Amino acid sequence: MRGKIAVLGCGTMAGALIGGLIDAGTITADDVVATARSQSHRDEVATTLGVKTTPDNAEAARDADLVILGVKPYATVEVLQEVSEVLKKDATVVSIAAGVTTATLLGAWQGKVVRVMPNTPVRVGEGAFIVSPAPGAQKAGEKVVEMLETVGTVVEVPEKLHDAATAVSGSGPAYIFLVAEAMIDAAVAMGLSRDDASQLTVATLAGSAELLATGEHPAVLRSQVTSPGGTTAAALAELEAGGVRSAFADAMTACRDRAAGLS
Ligand SMILES: NC(=O)c1ccc[n+]([C@@H]2O[C@H](COP(=O)([O-])OP(=O)(O)OC[C@H]3O[C@@H](n4cnc5c(N)ncnc54)[C@H](OP(=O)(O)O)[C@@H]3O)[C@@H](O)[C@H]2O)c1
Incomplete structure (x- = not known):
């Protein structure tokens, strides 16, 4: 997947995903801008992943072709709303939040939304991913699948089974x-x-x-x-x-x- 990547909330899971993708050569650290509110988290991300960081979600998301929502589930819609005004029209938004449906995400931003459940073994190139694209985002979903297949096994499931699949590989x-x-x-x-x-x-x-x-x-x-x-x-x-x-x-x-x- 080519283009700029914004990681909004680069914690344990999103950091593992980005680290795995960089190590696999799928993306480069230069492609990525990551956010976290605290300076200490941003410093840790900059040191471990070598990516640019900022506390400003909108600044990171503005030019991004792929936006990964890596915050906790309760903050996911809030962060998407925060950046919805500045997102590129053809950007793809990937949410890795447990339990947050594409319908809920589409309520905050009406673009290409793909729901993904990764797991932490992606850090060593052995991830397992559940992918459920929102209605109308099938093509974007295919590109996301292509990217994730470089760092693990990808299974696409109908969204009604996403939570059940989360109980297998996410947790x-x-x-x-x-x-x-x-x-x-x-x-x-x-x-x-x-x-x-x-x-x-x-x-x-x-x-x-x-x-x-x-x-x-x-x-x-x-x-x-x-x-x-x-x-x-x-x-x-x-x-x-x-x-x-x-x-x-x-x-x-x-x-x-x-x-x-x-x-
Ligand atoms: N951990 C797993 O194994 C796992 C597996 C699959 C899916 N997930 C999903 O991944 C998501 C994150 O989980 P996690 O375990 O990685 O949590 P985490 O380590 O706490 O990561 C969340 C990150 O978001 C940052 N953050 C919080 N609010 C923010 C905001 N408003 N703007 C920008 N950054 C913000 C936090 O840093 P600051 O506090 O400094 O802002 C932190 O770095 C969840 O939705 C979860 O369902 C996790």
């Missing part, structure tokens, strides 16, 4: 980090050093993800590790008794419902 990294933490802590409790426990856990998660990426069904992969009456079977029985499946179902339903309540 998903946090579930995996929690699992990693739990495994490391359990290993330490059994006497392993934290360093050994971390190395083994991370390698296990990464290797398992690669096996899953072959397309083999998770249940088949799991059964390959599970001998009858063996060690893994004993461990899995405890996880099932602990209600791991229903805990995930409840967690993801809660995530989807919370997203739907943010708009």
Whole structure:
């Protein structure tokens, strides 16, 4: 995607996205102007990403071809309203805010709006993105998809499923980090050093993800590790008794419902 990019609210998620795109060579730091209200946040962004910064959203958005709304969901419409007067007519606005619908965004600015749910692994070029263009923004959506495919996997979904998909990949990294933490802590409790426990856990998660990426069904992969009456079977029985499946179902339903309540 060529042209100037404004990132309004360059925090954790938008910063990870821009950093990933710069590292992939999809965009250059010179293309980007990022905003944050506090000087300390702007300094951090300038240092880590090498992009220009300003506290003034309108100044950043004025010449931009692509505007990324990176503020928290409650501030997203307010920021779009703030810049709506100065936006180029043919600019594309990408909102990464959980739960904020394209209908709500179009209420603030009647242009090309694309709703995107990224996740933080984009920082290392391994993002997962959910894309739902607003009605009439299909072409803009295609360009956004093209850009995001350079830093991860993109799935386009009808907007009514955007919140459900958010519960998978938007929040998903946090579930995996929690699992990693739990495994490391359990290993330490059994006497392993934290360093050994971390190395083994991370390698296990990464290797398992690669096996899953072959397309083999998770249940088949799991059964390959599970001998009858063996060690893994004993461990899995405890996880099932602990209600791991229903805990995930409840967690993801809660995530989807919370997203739907943010708009
Ligand atoms: N974190 C994730 O894993 C994740 C995943 C997917 C989607 N998202 C979405 O990404 C968005 C941001 O989340 P986050 O976790 O990245 O939050 P965050 O780290 O707090 O980032 C928000 C940034 O916006 C700046 N900001 C706040 N109000 C502003 C304003 N009026 N004008 C300009 N900048 C402003 C903040 O800096 P100042 O306070 O200095 O202004 C901060 O740098 C949310 O809508 C969330 O739903 C997050």
